[in-house]
Amino acid sequence: MTNSVTGAAIDGWLRAFARLVAEHEDELTRLDAAIGDADHGANMNRGLTAAAVALDELAAGDPPPAAGPRLTKVGMTLISTVGGAAGPLFGTFFLRMGNALAEQETPTALAAALRAGLAGVVQRGKAEAGDKTMYDALAPAVAAVETALAAGGSLADALAAASKAAEDGCAATVPLVARKGRASYLGERSVGHQDPGATTVSLFFRAALDSGVAG
């Protein structure tokens, strides 16, 4: 069990995320077809495929980079390749996370980086709790990491709590009326559908458990 957020650990987390999104591409697109424009799965998969290539180039560096620069690189790649609203929002999340994490490798630094990523998403997307967006999964997950670490939990405990919180937050978007993005034009007709962006966030935290980062 490691309790350190190394470059290799972040690399594993991001690649596990890319794999999960590829596996769930059709599901994400189906969710988006119900309340958006049916391209979320394809756009995220295109971006994360490009991000995996960028991670390969970074991993070949000597010495291999720390966690922060890898997250920053993935953020820049998503901004350049995804398009739609998801590109700037997920791109900003990873970009801010990477800039905040820099060279540090502690769980507390990771929690602060997640908080910085969330702040970036809010600044760009202006979403609030209950708008039926990625925020509704991301905000509880970030809070869960902070709470678990403050209670003396390990990195693994914190990420398990985050994954659970993201999944609960994602499920809680189903009865909500969308107030942001293209889904908002549906008004009441958006009720009964799970938000695709929140679903992608829950895949990101599930990926942490599938990878080495949680020890």
Added chain:
Amino acid sequence: MKKIINDPSTVVSDALNGVEAAHPELKVDHQNKVIYRGDSPRHGKVGIISGGGSGHEPLHGGFVGLGMLDAACAGEVFTSPVPDQMVAATKLVDGGAGVLHVVKNYTGDVLNFEMGAELAAAETGVEVVAVVTDDDVAVQDSTWTAGRRGVGVTVLLEKIAGAAAEQGRGLAEVADVARRVNANGRSMGAALTSCTVPAVGHPTFELGDDEFELGVGIHGEPGRQRLPLVPARELAELLVEPILADLPFDSGDGVIAFVNGLGGTPLIELYVLYAEVARILAAHGVTVARSLVGPFITSLDMAGASVTLLKVDDELLGLWDAPVRTPALRWGI
């Protein structure tokens, strides 16, 4: 799906090849999917760029040329372009007087243009001002939504702001003209059929043979209501009355009346609709100063039409009448 394409994944690139071949006065940055004026950058002239998802042609690439846009960024079909494209376009057209970004109000477009403007300014110091269009009266609850969508007014704004820039006006003044156009224009559309996105292969939504969707967006977003099909004279009322009530337009106002085809409706039907629109405007005492009829902001192969009214004064009319030479609009030259 029956379409004249080679492969769904290369539609945008293949179309850009066609634009380049058909219009030697324009240039295409294929890597960044940017169409730009061959004489860019014009020293001392405010540059104007726009862009958005593809599938709305001739918007925006068909409006690049003298008196209108300097460059247009083409995203994937119905997906906004990415910031790198706006950075490239901004640099290509920056003649030292700043660059105006014309952005339709969709979350993806707004976010990607914002990032593009920030990155371009950080890289080169270019001054960028963005004007967002949001003229679709079909979106009633703009507080609890992403706000009204940018539709037909975008075409009129690109022409009028383009003329202001061509006259040598400064960035602040060109942006003011653009904001004035958006503030004085309203639109409403109706779809008789869905559209089919090439990469998806089947219609985005289903509409019965005897139904139409009132207040539809240009990506097949749902509208205000789904109704039984009505004659053109009733459809015109359903489109024009909400527009007149919204601004509001009053007796004695002069307007540019724009009847737009959504891609799959023939011109003869657009003129049938225009006749009814003109009749309703006359009944309200609204004077049509200029008109525009045709498919200018489309939704792939969607059958349907939209109506845009822009309240104009002598200044806006003068800019509308100024010379323009683009693939889709050209007069006065």
